[in-house]
Amino acid sequence: MSSEPFELTATEAAIAIKKGKLNPIDLALSCIERFELCEDQVKAYAYFDKKFFLRQVQSLGFIKSQLHGLPIAVKDMIDTIDMPTQHNSPIYRGHQPSKDAAIVSILKSLGGIISGKTETHEFAAGGKLPATTNPHNKAHTAGGSSSGSAAAIASGTTMLSIGTQTGGSVLRPASFCGIFGMKPTFGSVSREGAKFYSVSLDTIGWYGRSVADLSLLAENTRAIRNSPNLTVKKETKSFAICELPKSNLASSNANKALEEAASLLSKSGHKVKKLSLPKKFENLYQTQLTIMKGEGRTAFLAEYLGNFDLLAKDFKDRVEDADNISFEKLRNSYDYAAECRKEFDNIASDFDGVISIGAPGVAPESLNTTGDAIFQRIWSVLHVPAIALPGFFGEKELPIGIQMVAPRFMDANLLEAANQASLSFNCTKVFPVLNKN
C-alpha cells in the first residue's frame, strides 16, 4: 500500500475500504490535501468545496457498491443538484441545476462521492478555453474538453473522474496527462443532464489510474453487463497495430510510442499484426466533423436566441451553419458512418484490441489550444469503445498515450485486452504527478 491514500488506484482504495483498512474520510482528506498542493498550479476545478466534500463522505450509509466513498470529479457540463454547473460559459455563470444528471445520480446512488466540478472547454465544444494546465508541465495544455477531469486524476486530487467525448475529449486529455481513459460504446451510458453538442456522438466517459479503475466505472454504470477478468496473470491476446488516416501528421514520438507498444506486446508473447483500414475509412475524419458541426446547428440554438451577446463565436458559427453543412450532406454522413460502423466491427472482430496512436504528439506547449482530436474522431464516429493507455513518453518526458478500440459493445473484452496490454507496458506507476516546472 502506498504511503498516502491519494496515491492508490481507485480499485486499490475500494478494496481497502471494503476491508475496513481505509476510512473514506481519510481518503477524502488525502485528496483535499493534494488539492491544496496542486490546484493553484493545475487549475483542474471549476468548483471544489472541501467542507461539502467531507460532509458527503460523513453522511455515507452502508456499502452499496465498490464505488463506496470514492471521490469522483465531474466535468462541469454535467448537471449536479448541489454544485453549480457553469459549462465554462458566461451564460451559465452561477447556474445551479435542480436535478442531477443521470450519471451523477447513478454514481451517488452507489455511494460514490462527487468531489467537485472540473474545468471544461466551453460547452465541451469550443469557445472559451479551460484554465487547466498539464500536471506534467504547467506550460502545456492538459488537453480538452475534459481538461480538468484528466488533470485531476493525473495530479491525484480525485480517485476517478467523469468526462465526455464528442470528437476526442476523453482520450486526448488522457494521452496528454499520461492516464487511463475510457469512452464506452456510444449509447451505453445515459447522458441525460449533460450539455448537448452532437446527438449522434456525445458520449460519457471516464478516467482512472488503471484499467481496473476504468472497469470499476464501466461495471457500476452498467456500460458492460458482466465483470471482465482483469487478472494480473498473463493471457495471450491478439492485437492489431492500426495505421490511422492522416498519421503522416503525427510526430515521430507518437509513432515511436506505437512501435514501442507493438514491440512490448510481442515480447510479452501477444499476437501482434499490422492492420491497414480500407481506403474508404479516410473519409471518416470529415464525416465526424460534418455530423458534429451539423448537429451543433440545433444544439446551441436556444443559447443563440436567448443569449446571443454572451455566446462565443464558435457556437454562433454552428447555429448559422458557417461550414455550409446541408441536410443532404448530413444525411449522407449518417449513412456513410453507419456503413463503416458495420464494416469496422467485422474487421476488428479478428482482434482483442485494435491499437493506434493516441494523439499527434505530446501535449502542445500552450494554454491557447487543447491540442488536436484528429486521431480520436474516427473512433468517435464509429461509436466503438476506446481506451487510452499511458506508459510512453516524448520530448521533455511528457507522456503520450496510445488508444485501443474494439467492435461496438465489446467493452468488457476491450477492458480485458487493455488490462493485458497495460501489464506489458508496466504503466501503473507513472502518477500522481505534479511537476513544478
Add this chain to the structure above:
Amino acid sequence: MSSEPFELTATEAAIAIKKGKLNPIDLALSCIERFELCEDQVKAYAYFDKKFFLRQVQSLGFIKSQLHGLPIAVKDMIDTIDMPTQHNSPIYRGHQPSKDAAIVSILKSLGGIISGKTETHEFAAGGKLPATTNPHNKAHTAGGSSSGSAAAIASGTTMLSIGTQTGGSVLRPASFCGIFGMKPTFGSVSREGAKFYSVSLDTIGWYGRSVADLSLLAENTRAIRNSPNLTVKKETKSFAICELPKSNLASSNANKALEEAASLLSKSGHKVKKLSLPKKFENLYQTQLTIMKGEGRTAFLAEYLGNFDLLAKDFKDRVEDADNISFEKLRNSYDYAAECRKEFDNIASDFDGVISIGAPGVAPESLNTTGDAIFQRIWSVLHVPAIALPGFFGEKELPIGIQMVAPRFMDANLLEAANQASLSFNCTKVFPVLNKN
C-alpha cells in the same frame, strides 16, 4: 374570422396579432375560458396557472417572430423553469427544473407563451397512464404518450402544443384526436431538457390546427431552413399510398380512411400510386422495439438505483432487460435500421409524400390504454419526417387520421405536400371540439 379567438388556427391568430387585429391578452383569455369549460372533462393538463399564463402575455416585448403571443402547451416531460415538470411519475412529484429545455427556451425567446404543462404517459414511455380523455368522446383515450398536448389542441385550450415521439407518441394521438401533428426528421430539433427514453429515437414534435400551424413551429424551431410554399392554390403533387407491414391488424375504418384519402387526392388531380415496401421492411417494427427497449435499459437506470420503490414495473423491466435484448441484437438493429433508412429515402424520393394509415382504428374506448403505436414505429425508426392529417372518421364519428412521410430532412417538401393534401381533404373545420357524450 371566427367568433372566438380560440377557434382560430395558430397561423390565423399570428396574422391577426401582427396586423393589430387581435390582442394576445384576448387570445389568452379566450383559451382560459375554453380551459374552464373543457378541463374537468378532458384533463389535458398536468399544470395550468391562468394568472401566470396571463402575466407572461402581459410582459411580452416587441414582436420577435410569428409565435409572438401564441399560447403553446408543453408535454410534462420537458423541463420548464417556471412550472413543475413531473413526468406523471411519483419520483418527480413537485419537481421544479432550474432551466428550460432547449425547445422551451427557443419558443420563449421567440415570444411564444408557455400556457401550461400537458399530461403524459409516465416518462412518455409506459407506467402510469395519462388522465386525459378524448375531446370527441370522453370514454375514449386521447392516445399517448403526448395525450394532453393533442387533446389541448383538439379541445381548443391552446393554439399550439409540443409533444415527443419515440414509438408513436405524436402521430397516434393526432389521429385519435382528429388534429394535425408533426414529428420532424430525427435530430433536427434539440431535445436537451426532455426526459430520455431512447437516445436514437426520441424526437420533439408538435400539434396544430392546420399544416400551416405545423410549419409555423418547423420554421421557428429551424427544423427546416426555408419557408415552404403553403399556398391555397392547387399544385399537383405525387403521392404514394403505402401498405404498411401488419396492416392486416388495422380496422376496416382505418383502411377505408386511407382509400378515401387516395380517392380524394386523385379527384383533385394529384398523382397517386400504390407503393409496396420491400419485404425486408417488415422487420422494422421489431427493430424499433429492440432499439427503444434496449436503450431504455440505460435511460432509467438513475431512477432505478435512486428511487426503486417509486418506479413503475415497465421501467424496471427495461433496466433489468426483461426482453433479453443482447448487445449483439441491439447492434444488429442499429445496422439494420441504418440500412433501411438509406433504402427508404431512395424509394420515397420518387414522391412528394408517402401516405399510410395513421392508427389501427379510432381511439379505443378505454382510459386503460393509449392505443397501439404499431403503425408509427416504422416511421420513427426510419427517422423520417411524419405528418398526421385529419379529416376522416370511423365508428361513433370518431376521427381517424392518416400519416404522410418523406425522406429524412425533406420536412419542408413534406409540409408542402401535406398542405396540398389537406386542401383535398377539406379537414380544416373539424375542431375545436368538446363532445359531452
